[in-house]
Amino acid sequence: MRRLILILGILVLVLSLGTTALAQDAMTLTVLRFFGDCVDDFGDVTDLSGITSECGIMTVLTNIWNEEHPDIQVETIVADWPGTTQLNAAIAAGTPPDIAVLHGRRIPIYASRGALTPLTDVMEAVGIDASDFTEGAADYGLYQGEFYGVPFDLAATIWHINLDLWAEAGLVDDMGAPMLPTSVEDFVSAAEKVHAATGKPIAEMAGQAATVRSLTAYIYQLGGALADDAGNPTIDTPEALEALNFVLELQDLGVVSRPYNEINGAIAVENFANGESAGLIDGTWRINGFDRQIAEGDVALKNYYVADFPQLFDNPGTFAGSHNWLVPLGQNADPARVQAAVSFIKWLSDNSVVWARVGHGMTRSSVINSEEFQNLPHRAEYASMSQNVRSVPREVWGNAFWAIVHEEVEAAVLEIKTPEVALADAQARLDDFVLFQS
Amino acid sequence: MESVPSINQLGAQQAEREKQQTRRNLAITAAMSLFAFIWLIPIAWTLSLSFRPEDSITANLTLLLPVPFTAENYDFVFSSSRIPRWFLNSLIVASLRTFLQLMVCSLAAYSFARVRFPFRQTVFYFVLIGLMVPGQATFIPVYLLFSNLKLLNSFPALIVPGIASPFAVFLLVQFFKGIPIELEEAARLDGASRIGVYWRIFLPLSTPVLTALAIFTFLGTWNEYLWPLVAATDPEVMTITIGLTNLTATTYTANYGETMAAAWTAGLPIVGFFFVFQKRIISGIQISSGIK
């Protein structure tokens, strides 16, 4: 009996040694990401030319990596957007993926719980130059001064413009660029001109999300902040009230957006493509989609221009989210594994200019200054976006902040609550949240 | 005035009654058709969308006719070589779960409905507890369980948690209680065992409700989202609902055409399944006639 156990033990030992030896031969990294599944179209493709969809670019980048790095193979798990359901379950079970993509604002809560691997030193070791990140962009990957995520892009709120309708209103200059408003008065008079000439709104909001993003942008432009010095959320502020009142005023004028389109983003996007609005406030991620629709010639939109989010108050400021690559292996992860993971992330980051084809802003100065980037469609039109972006405060309440502010601002937009009450309610709920976490 | 009707008169009356019956049937069919037409509009719309190019959908979404017509959405869906695999996975998972659930739960339901054992009512209430807690509150513990068993990304993970359904037991108990006790007593007197009564009397007599339950479970498993999303991320065991969602998901747009084509691709077999089995719901053995 004992001999049997001994033999079994040796067998297990040999087998496990064998498998570790095998594992050392080729390391397999799992990547949990959203952006969809398009293996059928791009499964064997290793040529990036002509590919402009998020899913296609990501799949082909991974294929190229796997071809060039037989020692570190990358295996993709497709997650549902925004990627948290599977990630949370996997972390809870102690079987996290080696790499995951998340929006930067979600980093603080994971990092504060020790679920993410600190990356600052590894990034340096692998050769990611942190000083290459633009000032606004670097913030998205940081928590308490340490990098936990590598910011891959900037998905900013911008102003999609139908030049033909602006021209009808006499708002296009000799160079063929729209005359963008730079103050509240400017904006209102431009909106009235467009409305008078075409009967259409100057800038529809692509859903409630765009309204809230605009609101935060205006708060920044007014010199306000979303957190106090102690890092607690602040939304019931004079700047927020002024910004919210401005948003509501525009709505009351009847020349901007119809409230129902503010809620239903999809309708606003269709309206813009169909030439039923002169502008759309929405993200960078729509740019190549509109370009493709125009190229195929099936939509009323013909002359399409991409402008920065309007600066109507004293300070520059616009909203952006950022997709970040992170290593959810915890704080005491195997250094070799972490290094391999970060080297893949570095490779993605080095090739991020391809990702910019989607329309997203870039996070690295070297990429932004590259010729390839500058030559992408529309880039000159919204060039200052990367400098103006402001990250959500790097605090653990980042997630709750969006959900709560969305709901309360919607109440104000639909006139269910007065702006004052809406902001006070939002503040009370945020305070509750912070209190609960403590 | 009331005379005995002649045979001729009787025949005329019957003909009149039949005429009335036919007219009534026609009226019913007409009413049902109208109602069914309205009922179908949203479904017809999904079908139409699945045959329209996306840009035309953008321009005019609320169009009931697929003009211009295209099959490109289906091309897209069927271009995936993995679809047959996912289809098979869904078929295996849904069929096995449905079959096992029907067996396990009907046996338990028979016991709850007809066999006397101590604390029967208490145990029954204990089972009902399972109905009262939403799945969203328990899927993390179940996930951790399968993770500890190293059974994630396997068919058992997709099949087993749904087998013991308090819902099914509750439903079947209600129907089993309605089966006349005399039938069972007669069979017992003839020497049938409990299992024999269950197998030869209760199961056949419950064809309508068992079919309804089978359709419900099969469908629920086929369309299940949250659990397979976390439990089966490996394309080898992925179900078609998750696979198609991944295929048609783009982060920012609805993609009506492809989504609807995917929905019809995944849903058509179930419509067929239903059409075939609904007959059993009505033409199940007419148990009660002749008894009582």
Add this chain to the structure above:
Amino acid sequence: MAAIRKAGFRLSKIERQEALVGVVFILPFLILYVIFNFLPILQGFWISLHNWDVIGTNVRFVGLRNYEILFSKDKLFWSSLEHTLFFALLAGPGLIVTGLALALMLNQRVRGIGIFRTIFYMPNILSVTVVGLVFARVFAPGERGFVNAVLSSIGLEPIAWFLDEANAMPTIAITKVWWSVGFNMLIFLAGLQEISQSLYDAAKVDGGGRWSLFRHITLPGLRRPMLFVIVLQLIASVQVFPLIDVLTGGGPAGSTRPLVMYLFERSFDYWQLGYGSAIAFVMFVFLFSISIIQLWFFSRGEGN
């Protein structure tokens, strides 16, 4: 006396055999049930006594603190409960009455009846995602919506279906009835099969009208399926979430947020799995008490 006791003992031996059979029959079910349903529920209760991040970090025993917060100062919990009950009140009777009506209508031997049954059942096969996509547009506001397009073509004002606090929940309930009444229809159809045709024949001989047949034979004959549908509909309505999530996301301004959505937000968006579990447990106690009362109410006067 002794004879009776003796008889009692003899009976109890048969009873023991009977009990053994009963237990063996429920055993496969019970084992699976305990592992995959009951233990997770117990674990959920245990979690509800903690601060517990959804990823399993920051675990701290807090006793009944979550319940205390829930009952003393969580306005959203109470408003979610209110929305949930409002939904149950709208959708529940709608689903039962429509389901019964459809079953009666389709329980006839008319040519092509199978096609009709398939049609009325068909919405049930759609996944919640598809229903959401479709009905967000069927009831879209402005003139982009299906119903509104019809309304304005006959000269009526468009209605802000999902965007109006007063309309949103009824619109959700209508969608719910369309989507899932097919299942109730099946259950009632199956129930109608259990009613003996001879009962109707006898009553017809006695000259009973259609209403009287329905009132005195059909309805009593459907007592058990009815009990099932009513109890289940209440439970399902109180647990409504995915449908509302895809149709309104709980809006406008949180006015249609149901309990399970709130539970989900707290557990998964806010990471407060402990608090979310407390909500689930309170829901459970509420549902269990009501269901037991319903069952008791229905089983009064029943022999066993």
